[in-house]
Amino acid sequence: MAGSRLETVGSVFSRTRDLIRAGVLKEKPLWYDIYNAFPPLREPVFRRPRLRYGKAKAPIQDIWYxxxxxxxxxxxxxxxxxxxxxxxxxxxxxxxxxxxxxxxxxxxxxxxxxxxxxxxxxxxxxxxxxxxxxxxxxxxxxxxxxxxxxxxx
Incomplete structure (x- = not known):
C-alpha cells in the first residue's frame, strides 16, 4: 500500500475487512472484532477539504498564555x-x-x-x-x- 492512494478509497476497517476476505491477512487485528461489534456513528472516511478561495482556514484557535x-x-x-x-x-x-x-x-x-x-x-x-x-x-x-x-x- 506504500505509495498507493488507497487511503482515499475507504476506511481502515473496510480495507482490512476486504483484505481478510481476500485471504491476504491470515488473522484479524486485535481491534477488528471490537470495531465490528461497536461501529462508530459516522464512518471515518478520508475526505479532501474543499477549497473555495485560497487556503482553508484552520478551525483551531491559537492558544496564548x-x-x-x-x-x-x-x-x-x-x-x-x-x-x-x-x-x-x-x-x-x-x-x-x-x-x-x-x-x-x-x-x-x-x-x-x-x-x-x-x-x-x-x-x-x-x-x-x-x-x-x-x-x-x-x-x-x-x-x-x-x-x-x-x-x-
Missing part, C-alpha cells in the same frame, strides 16, 4: 541574548524563563503596573547576577553602569 505576553515583551526589549540553550542539562533555565518566573513572583507580591513590574524584574535579575542588555545598546554603557553601581541600564 499570560507568560507569552511577558516573553514577547522580553524578547522585544532584550532580544534572544548571547547565551545558547544547554539542552543536555534538564534543569537549565533560559534567561527569558528566569525573567518570567521573577516577573510572576513580583506580580504575586502585589505589583500591578506592567511597566514598573518589567523594570523591577530587570533590577531583581541584575541583583542576582543576570546581565540584561537592551537591543541596540552598546556593551560599554552596561559596563559603565555596572562600575558606577547603577542597577538598571
Amino acid at each position: 499570560h507568560e507569552d505576553r511577558i516573553r514577547a515583551k522580553f524578547y522585544s526589549a532584550y532580544g534572544s541574548g548571547q547565551k545558547a540553550f544547554d539542552l543536555f542539562n534538564p534543569n537549565f533555565k533560559s534567561t527569558c524563563q528566569r525573567f518570567v518566573e521573577k516577573y510572576t513572583e513580583l506580580q504575586k507580591l502585589g505589583e500591578t503596573d506592567e511597566e514598573k513590574l518589567f523594570v523591577e524584574t530587570g533590577k531583581a535579575l541584575l541583583a542576582e547576577g543576570v546581565i540584561l542588555r537592551r537591543i541596540g545598546e552598546p556593551r560599554t554603557v552596561i559596563l559603565l553602569l555596572l562600575l558606577l553601581g547603577r542597577p538598571d541600564p
